[in-house]
Amino acid sequence: MKPMRLLALPWMALSRPWRKGIxxxxxxxxxxxxxxxxxxxxxxxxxxxxxxATAFIxxxxxxxxxxxxxxxxxxxxxxxxxxxxxxxxxxxxLYVLLTIALPALLLAGLGGNAAVxxxxxxxxxxxxxxxATLPPYFGICxxxxxxxxxxxxxxxxxxxxxxxxxxxxxxxCTALLWLLVGVFWRSAVRRDSGLSGARRPIMLNLRxxxxxxxxxxxxxxxxxxxxxxxxxxxxADLRHCGPDHPVRSLRIAMGGWSMPQTSASRWRQLGxxxxxxxxxxxxxxxxxxxxxxxxxxxxxxxxxxxxxxxVGAVIALGQVQTLQRRWSRHNAELxxxxxxxxxxxxxxxxxxxxxxxxxxxxxxxxLLMLAMLGLAAGLHLDGDSVAMLLLGQLTGMGMLxxxxxxxxxxxxxxxxxxxxxxxxxxxxxNLSVVLALPMxxxxxxxxLPAVAWAAAIAWAGLSVPLLRLGVRGWQxxxxxxxxxxxxx
Amino acid sequence: xxxxxxxxxxxTAPLAAWGLTHCYEGxxxxxxxxxxxxxxxxxxxxxxxxxxxxxxxxxxxGLLQPLSxxxxxxxxxxxxxxxxxxxxxxxxxxxPEALAWLTAQQMLDFVGRFxxxxxxxxxxxxxxxxxxxxxxxxxxxxxxxxxxVDLIRALASQPELLVLDEPAAALDPVARRxxxxxxxLRAGESGTTVLFSTHIVxxxxxxxxxxxxxxxxxxxxxxxxxxxxxxxxxxxxxASKSAAAPAQALSRRRHDDGSLSLVVERDAQGRWPExxxxxxxxxxxxxxxxxxxxxAE
Numbered sequence: 001m002k003p004m005r006l007l008a009l010p011w012m013a014l015s016r017p018w019r020k021g022i023x024x025x026x027x028x029x030x031x032x033x034x035x036x037x038x039x040x041x042x043x044x045x046x047x048x049x050x051x052x053a054t055a056f057i058x059x060x061x062x063x064x065x066x067x068x069x070x071x072x073x074x075x076x077x078x079x080x081x082x083x084x085x086x087x088x089x090x091x092x093x094l095y096v097l098l099t100i101a102l103p104a105l106l107l108a109g110l111g112g113n114a115a116v117x118x119x120x121x122x123x124x125x126x127x128x129x130x131x132a133t134l135p136p137y138f139g140i141c142x143x144x145x146x147x148x149x150x151x152x153x154x155x156x157x158x159x160x161x162x163x164x165x166x167x168x169x170x171x172x173c174t175a176l177l178w179l180l181v182g183v184f185w186r187s188a189v190r191r192d193s194g195l196s197g198a199r200r201p202i203m204l205n206l207r208x209x210x211x212x213x214x215x216x217x218x219x220x221x222x223x224x225x226x227x228x229x230x231x232x233x234x235x236a237d238l239r240h241c242g243p244d245h246p247v248r249s250l251r252i253a254m255g256g257w258s259m260p261q262t263s264a265s266r267w268r269q270l271g272x273x274x275x276x277x278x279x280x281x282x283x284x285x286x287x288x289x290x291x292x293x294x295x296x297x298x299x300x301x302x303x304x305x306x307x308x309x310x311v312g313a314v315i316a317l318g319q320v321q322t323l324q325r326r327w328s329r330h331n332a333e334l335x336x337x338x339x340x341x342x343x344x345x346x347x348x349x350x351x352x353x354x355x356x357x358x359x360x361x362x363x364x365x366x367l368l369m370l371a372m373l374g375l376a377a378g379l380h381l382d383g384d385s386v387a388m389l390l391l392g393q394l395t396g397m398g399m400l401x402x403x404x405x406x407x408x409x410x411x412x413x414x415x416x417x418x419x420x421x422x423x424x425x426x427x428x429x430n431l432s433v434v435l436a437l438p439m440x441x442x443x444x445x446x447x448l449p450a451v452a453w454a455a456a457i458a459w460a461g462l463s464v465p466l467l468r469l470g471v472r473g474w475q476x477x478x479x480x481x482x483x484x485x486x487x488x
Numbered sequence: 489x490x491x492x493x494x495x496x497x498x499x500t501a502p503l504a505a506w507g508l509t510h511c512y513e514g515x516x517x518x519x520x521x522x523x524x525x526x527x528x529x530x531x532x533x534x535x536x537x538x539x540x541x542x543x544x545x546x547x548x549x550g551l552l553q554p555l556s557x558x559x560x561x562x563x564x565x566x567x568x569x570x571x572x573x574x575x576x577x578x579x580x581x582x583x584p585e586a587l588a589w590l591t592a593q594q595m596l597d598f599v600g601r602f603x604x605x606x607x608x609x610x611x612x613x614x615x616x617x618x619x620x621x622x623x624x625x626x627x628x629x630x631x632x633x634x635x636x637v638d639l640i641r642a643l644a645s646q647p648e649l650l651v652l653d654e655p656a657a658a659l660d661p662v663a664r665r666x667x668x669x670x671x672x673l674r675a676g677e678s679g680t681t682v683l684f685s686t687h688i689v690x691x692x693x694x695x696x697x698x699x700x701x702x703x704x705x706x707x708x709x710x711x712x713x714x715x716x717x718x719x720x721x722x723x724x725x726x727a728s729k730s731a732a733a734p735a736q737a738l739s740r741r742r743h744d745d746g747s748l749s750l751v752v753e754r755d756a757q758g759r760w761p762e763x764x765x766x767x768x769x770x771x772x773x774x775x776x777x778x779x780x781x782x783x784a785e
Contacts, residue, residue: 218585221588222585222588222627225588225589225625225627225628226627226628233589233625234589236589236590236594236598238594238597238598241598241601242601242602243601243602249598249601249602252587252590252598253587253598255587255588255589259589329585330542330546330551330552330581331581331582331583331584331585331586332581332584332585332586332587332588333586333587334551335546335549335551335579335581335586336586336587336599338549338550338551339549339551339569339574339577339578339579340574340599340602341571341572341574341575341602341603341604342571342575342602343571343602344571345570346568480553481550481553481565481567481568482550482567482568484551485551485552485553486551486552
């Protein structure tokens with residue numbers, strides 16, 4: 001077995017562009033680690049910090065790159081290629097030496113605690129691998145690990161506070177984690193076909209998604225419906241549907257969160273949404289604030305403003321994604337609706353389709369805007385800040401309207417360009433809250449002239465392409481013989 | 489003259505298309521297809537995977553905008569169908585996936601409200617007969633079950649034109665036979681015009697009155713199912729006579745020994761090409777499946 005081949009093996013499961021992108025990212029991270037280490041070498045606890053940073057980068061590396069070995073090991077087992085199977089094992093062993101043992105030795109050579117460094121880095125690597133190769137419900141927990149130091153520091157010994165007591169809990173936990181990863185790895189390699197969605201490692205689910213290409217969003221939606229418990233399924237309310245109520249009928253046909261539901265179903269969905277949003281906050285706040293949980297969550301108006309802002313942006317992007325799903329499938333809702341009688345002429349259908357897709361989202365965004373204004377009044381924000389908050393929500397609404405027109409009008413736009421536009425819009429909407437709040441010396445950032453100018457330029461930079469796309473979408477929609485033609 | 493014929497055909501034909509051309513990512517999928525269905529006929533559209541069958545059907549129904557050409561449904565432009573034409577038409581796509589978030593019963597109930605001649609009793613009975621659980625979400629049904637629910641949706645609207653894109657692809661043999669029986673019944677008793685695409689030749693023989701063979705985006709032949717044996721044959725010419733092969737042939741294959749196999753058609757007077765009379769030449773009758781394979785290979 002040649003060492004170079006063993007080193008290259010996990011990278012072989014990645015496509016060339018991914019290999020290049022991930023390689024550059026890790027090279028940059030490694031450079032940042034070295035530069036950071038060199039700059040901070042006079043700090044008393046620099047080896048401890050260097051150890052934590054190495055553990056973090058190792059976690060990312062094992063999650064992103066070395067977990068790919070699982071795919072190779074699976075293929076080797078299914079194709080009866082024992083040599084490849086052995087090579088995968090040897091490759092992982094080599095990477096353990098290079099990414100865990102070697103950095104720990106180096107840190108020990110620089111004056112750090114070898115046992116602590118080894119344990120911490122091994123734990124980082126195990127958490128990264130656990131995220132990718134354990135079933136998602138375990139894997140997701142690994143994401144919270146980096147914040148353990150911040151949130152559980154007061155009662156859990158950490159390398160920086162108590163190295164010896166850190167080893168007492170970290171060594172058995174790390175060993176257990178590696179054992180768990182080993183058991184699930186073996187199971188995923190040997191019996192993939194028997195693993196249902198909830199038990200399939202994230203790595204295998206991502207591979208399946210890659211097969212679906214642009215249709216992965218549709219695949220995910222169907223999988224979500226299939227896996228959801230019966231009681232958690234949204235129940236459509238078919239009352240007042242039919243030719244006399246085209247907008248409501250189109251909302252049923254579009255599905256998603258804005259579909260008309262029975263009251264019981266609506267309350268259930270709201271409960272699930274609130275629980276899933278509040279639970280992580282509740283857990284983290286319990287860890288950090290102990291008995292003052294509720295006041296910490298609901299008494300923080302700044303955080304609530306952020307939350308409302310994020311919900312508004314997510315609703316806009318979620319609705320756009322729903323439209324993208326519907327208009328990308330040839331064999332689903334489009335042919336059914338295109339040939340459904342009594343929906344009216346093309347002009348009427350286009351109008352009603354826009355109403356069906358935009359009105360529910362606009363209504364929720366308007367409610368969020370009102371709630372934000374209420375909070376702004378409670379925080380005694382000035383006119384500039386309130387205008388900033390309104391601008392943020394209006395940007396969310398504008399993004400929704402533009403992207404909806406792009407989908408319905410069949411405007412050929414590259415996926416990458418849409419992602420860039422949506423991400424910029426999402427960041428600007430969130431930025432509006434940051435700029436509106438008095439964070440430094442009771443003065444909102446937006447009152448600083450340089451910041452105001454930068455914000456104006458950023459908004460103009462987003463508005464111009466949005467407006468152009470919106471106009472093209474509108475013209476495209478008007479020019480279409482009917483709106484149920486799939487995307488180009 | 490041709491224009492007059494076209495006018496007549498698209499006014500009377502339930503479904504007609506002229507010069508349909510379409511391409512995906514630079515490759516031509518349809519190359520000027522002309523096709524018109526007679527009222528009450530059952531036309532089986534046959535062709536290999538990727539031959540353009542689904543694209544042709546979708547273009548004929550106005551579900552995509554072709555690069556050129558025009559399609560008409562009951563005399564109306566397919567891309568601008570009125571309510572009346574839509575109410576008389578039913579289409580089942582290949583692997584239907586619509587409204588996955590509704591149960592089978594909810595979907596039929598929802599869709600049924602838009603069709604003036606909706607037969608709710610037929611839908612209920614057929615769901616029961618085909619052992620489909622009405623309260624199960626469509627997303628949770630198997631592909632075959634989902635296809636059957638969509639077939640019920642199409643049939644319950646009592647269409648005058650039924651268009652099925654590979655309707656039997658996901659069905660088991662029993663369900664396939666039941667479907668074909670239902671299609672034959674509709675065509676025979678109610679005079680429903682049916683267009684269905686398939687690559688299962690036995691399905692064609694069972695129900696189709698006509699076949700149209702689409703190959704690489706072109707309609708190569710169209711005739712009655714019973715006529716094919718009489719009208720088409722394989723002409724084998726030995727190497728020494730291969731130079732005399734007719735220029736017009738549906739397919740042409742040269743063997744290693746230099747001999748030539750061609751699929752030929754009788755002319756207007758019912759005669760095989762002259763080369764069939766050459767010494768050593770042989771004319772073999774072709775079944776539908778053999779004809780399909782000979783042309784498609």
